[in-house]
Amino acid sequence: MRQGIRRRDFLKTLVAAGIIGSLGGVAKLLPYRRVVRPPGALVEEKFLSQCTRCGQCIQTCVTGTLVPCSLGEGLLIWGTPRVDPLRAPCEAVAGRCEISRPCVENCPTNALVYVEPEKVKMGSVKWIKENCIAYRGGECLVCYEVCPIDGAITPRRGIPVFHSGKCIGCGRCVYACPPEPKALYLVPDGERRIETTR
Amino acid sequence: MKLLDKLRLISSSSTLITYFTASLRGFITGTTAFIKGGLVCIACPLGVLQILAASLILTNQLLLALATTSLFLLVAGRFFCGWMCPTGAVVHSTHRPRGRRWGITAPLAIITVLVSSFLARLPVLCVICPVGIPFKLVFAYIFGIDIYLLVLALAGWLVLNAYISRKGFSWCGTLCPVGYLLGLISPKPLLHVSTNANCTRCRVCVLSCPSNINIPEAKLSDRVRCTLCLKCLEHCRFRGVELRFYKKKILG
Numbered sequence: 458m459r460q461g462i463r464r465r466d467f468l469k470t471l472v473a474a475g476i477i478g479s480l481g482g483v484a485k486l487l488p489y490r491r492v493v494r495p496p497g498a499l500v501e502e503k504f505l506s507q508c509t510r511c512g513q514c515i516q517t518c519v520t521g522t523l524v525p526c527s528l529g530e531g532l533l534i535w536g537t538p539r540v541d542p543l544r545a546p547c548e549a550v551a552g553r554c555e556i557s558r559p560c561v562e563n564c565p566t567n568a569l570v571y572v573e574p575e576k577v578k579m580g581s582v583k584w585i586k587e588n589c590i591a592y593r594g595g596e597c598l599v600c601y602e603v604c605p606i607d608g609a610i611t612p613r614r615g616i617p618v619f620h621s622g623k624c625i626g627c628g629r630c631v632y633a634c635p636p637e638p639k640a641l642y643l644v645p646d647g648e649r650r651i652e653t654t655r
Numbered sequence: 656m657k658l659l660d661k662l663r664l665i666s667s668s669s670t671l672i673t674y675f676t677a678s679l680r681g682f683i684t685g686t687t688a689f690i691k692g693g694l695v696c697i698a699c700p701l702g703v704l705q706i707l708a709a710s711l712i713l714t715n716q717l718l719l720a721l722a723t724t725s726l727f728l729l730v731a732g733r734f735f736c737g738w739m740c741p742t743g744a745v746v747h748s749t750h751r752p753r754g755r756r757w758g759i760t761a762p763l764a765i766i767t768v769l770v771s772s773f774l775a776r777l778p779v780l781c782v783i784c785p786v787g788i789p790f791k792l793v794f795a796y797i798f799g800i801d802i803y804l805l806v807l808a809l810a811g812w813l814v815l816n817a818y819i820s821r822k823g824f825s826w827c828g829t830l831c832p833v834g835y836l837l838g839l840i841s842p843k844p845l846l847h848v849s850t851n852a853n854c855t856r857c858r859v860c861v862l863s864c865p866s867n868i869n870i871p872e873a874k875l876s877d878r879v880r881c882t883l884c885l886k887c888l889e890h891c892r893f894r895g896v897e898l899r900f901y902k903k904k905i906l907g
């Protein structure tokens with residue numbers, strides 16, 4: 458009673474496999490959000506091809522800043538890590554992760570690699586002045602106090618001025634910014650990503 | 656529901672619960688693609704192959720995990736499929752075998768996944784893996800990520816599974832590329848089912864097998880599909896099927 462494969466069924470299966478296979482090919486065209494990646498992430502296309510969505514980086518992050526991207530942010534980046542400064546900042550520069558970065562060390566696929574602290578640039582911060590306590594006449598500059606980078610924030614008459622070229626996108630200022638809603642948010646603009654896995 | 660299927664549901668939900676608790680407590684990290692606990696790590700072999708196809712990269716950590724996983728497979732084969740995979744538990748307890756099998760679909764599914772990963776330069780199945788979704792749900796829950804789309808994806812898979820099942824095919828026995836690859840790595844593990852002298856060749860076992868394996872005369876290529884679900888053992892009226900560890904009978 459062993460059932461042989463009928464020729465027609467075989468062809469149907471082949472066609473189905475072909476269609477499903479090419480669906481995978483066009484999946485690349487699906488839209489997804491640009492997010493702030495952990496330090497030392499490969500350029501996005503390589504990152505997406507190498508990251509197996511295992512979550513090691515997310516679970517071993519020292520500060521807990523990493524979260525998995527949700528399905529709503531795009532099927533293609535679903536489950537990949539992003540920096541969420543509302544949970545915690547990233548301490549790759551001037552913090553606990555200067556020398557050894559658990560997110561990088563635990564990444565089994567080298568989608569994240571170690572880069573020197575001077576070369577870390579995950580993105581930059583954006584200012585919504587309407588929400589800023591200092592801009593509205595109060596006293597604050599908490600962002601200036603917590604920023605580890607010289608010249609990324611320079612106060613002028615008690616109001617912070619942000620220099621996105623210098624900002625490394627660590628998220629400390631966003632995390633610390635007191636008003637609700639916050640006057641700061643993190644974007645991947647200006648990020649420096651890694652071309653090759655060494 | 657049969658006793659075995661009840662046990663299967665209990666054992667696979669315990670797997671999820673154990674995964675959940677161990678993750679929460681930090682004993683283990685990662686999802687099915689790559690799980691690490693202390694010095695031990697395991698990886699989904701198809702995940703590793705997909706990364707290889709998508710980016711032509713193979714790292715030491717992946718190789719190490721692949722070795723550990725293969726070791727487990729050499730001992731217990733597709734025990735994961737029969738007793739740990741939540742998706743598999745759904746399949747095994749709902750599918751009614753109708754003696755249909757299509758030997759070519761699962762290997763073709765593996766090839767499709769790999770070719771499509773290569774073309775898309777993405778580990779395509781890892782993105783939407785039906786085996787991994789239950790674990791990812793737990794993971795998303797822990798991190799407070801919205802899970803409604805995940806639940807939707809799971810529902811989509813259930814519909815697909817119902818369709819395949821109505822046609823008489825079992826997802827685990829005929830389509831799941833992950834399960835088939837696990838079997839390919841270890842077609843005849845130390846833990847396996849075999850017929851003994853009591854077997855009368857009545858073929859009840861064959862008809863009860865979700866993978867439609869001809870157990871009395873199983874070849875290696877058939878054994879690849881065996882999920883160690885033990886339905887054959889349960890249905891045999893002559894105690895003719897037994898579960899063995901190497902050559903020693905341990906059940907049946």
Ligand code: SF4
Binds near residue numbers: 560
């Ligand atoms: S460098 Fe440290 S803080 Fe930053 S993402 Fe990695 S583990 Fe987390």
Ligand code: SF4
Binds near residue numbers: 512514564567568
């Ligand atoms: S540890 Fe590496 S492979 Fe795993 S999710 Fe993070 S970046 Fe991706």
Ligand code: SF4
Binds near residue numbers: 582603610631
């Ligand atoms: S401006 Fe904010 S995000 Fe940029 S480096 Fe300073 S603290 Fe980090």
Ligand code: SF4
Binds near residue numbers: 588589597600636
């Ligand atoms: S911490 Fe926030 S509210 Fe305070 S000065 Fe900086 S941007 Fe304005």
Ligand code: SF4
Binds near residue numbers: 740742744746828832
């Ligand atoms: S065949 Fe696939 S879905 Fe079925 S139990 Fe095995 S891994 Fe899970």
Ligand code: SF4
Binds near residue numbers: 864886887
């Ligand atoms: S041979 Fe027996 S244990 Fe293996 S899949 Fe078939 S019914 Fe299950």
